[in-house]
Amino acid sequence: MDRVARETHRRFSAKVGAVTREAADILSIELTDPDGALLPPFTAGAHIEFHLGNNLIRQYSLCNSPAERHRYVVGVLEQKDGRGGSRAMHRLRTGDSVEITEPRNNFPLAGREANSHLLLAGGIGVTPMMAMLAELESRAADFRLHYCTRSPAHTAFNDRLRPLIEQGKVVVHHDGGEPARGLDIAATLAEPVPAQHVYICGPQGFIAAARASIGAWPPHAVHFEHFDAVPLTAEESAWDKVPFKVKIKRTGELIDVPSNCSVVRALRAHGIDIETSCEDGYCGTCITRYVEGEPVHRDTVLSQEERKSYVMVCRARSRSPILVLDA
Ligand code: FES
Structure with a gap:
């Protein structure tokens, strides 16, 4: 098969190091270079892809400090009713070899434009926040993390979080499975704080509650990381009914969509x-470069700037009759 040009990140083999139970259904899995070399650098909020065979590709956020170059660490929640990726990850053992890609960051921390940082994590959404905490501490930045979990047994990274909990920089909320008993997201986000940036990561209900409460904040100060699909609006869905064509730049082939x-x-x-x-x-x-046409972007990955050159072809449609892919 041909392969359409995409923004590829180098794929390479890594060795599984320590596998640690962090909470009831959560393992942290350490990866190192098989020869002990340094790994490609990453920034807080980045994730890597795991190529698990049989076309099973999964992304997991890095949760160790970006200052570490000798290892990556991911946190993986086992989803028993999932599509098999997390179960395959939970079967990894120390010494196994696994294919991963270089880190990519869809969820970076703001720089000096932010005076303070407010982090809201729901469940396994805490994993990118762990790398962020390490980075924010090294910057001596002003931050606070609200970490929402079901119970103490479902709360990961206790040892790393304890000192920050004692300093009041991390607040853990247990809801017993009823979000209404946990963090009051609406109250937490009610008032925008000048020059504060907000980072939100968690399951769909958690993200939806945050989105419903964040309207008064300037968009550039709000950052989301999704673990699952955001439902399309009625207007976005309507594009499903509009056929178009894709042109492959290299061959000129026109393909009906x-x-x-x-x-x-x-x-x-x-x-x-x-x-x-x-x-x-x-x-x-599935990030793919396009050179002509007007995509209807329906992803939650690309920034406005990236959307000028790239399109997520698993979900995008096209406003123009032809969308030309750089392939
Ligand atoms: S396959 Fe995940 S964004 Fe397209």
Whole structure:
């Protein structure tokens, strides 16, 4: 199969180091270079892809300090009713070899424009926040993390968090499975704080509650990281009914993308492979450059700037009759 040009991140083999139970269903998994070399650097909020075989690709946020170059650490929640990625991750053992990619960051920390940082984590959404905490501490920045979990047994990274809890920089909220008994997200986000940036990561309900409460904040100060798909609005869904064509720049081939068929599926039907993972616009795997046309971006990954050159072809549609992919 052909492969459409995408923003690739180098894939390489890593060795599984320590595997540690962090909470009831959460393992942290350490990865090192098989020969002990330094790993490609990363910034707080970054994730790596795991290529687990049988087209199973999953992304996990790095939760160790970005200052560490000898290892990556990811935190993985086992989702028993998931599609198998987290179960495969939980089967990894120390010494195993696994294919990963260089880190990519869809969820970076703000720089000097931020005077303070407010982090809201729901459940396993704490993993990118752990790298952020390390970075913010090294910057001696002003920050606070609200970490929402079901119970103490479901709370990960206790040893790392304890000193910060004692300093009041991390507040843990247990809701017993009823979000209304946990953090009052609406009250927490009610008043924008000048020059404060907010970072939100967690399951869909958690993100939805934050989105419903964040309206008064300036958009540039609000940062989301998604673990699952955000439902399309009615206007976004309407584009599913509008067919268009995709042109492959290199060959000039024109491919019909019918209504209710993704670009990825249309290309595959013509023998053109695009690597995907979530197929719902939130993981970043299918990022593809385009050179002409007007995509309807329906992802939660690309920034406004990136949208001028890239499109997530698992979920995007097109306003223009033809979308030309740089392939
Ligand atoms: S496959 Fe995940 S964003 Fe397209």
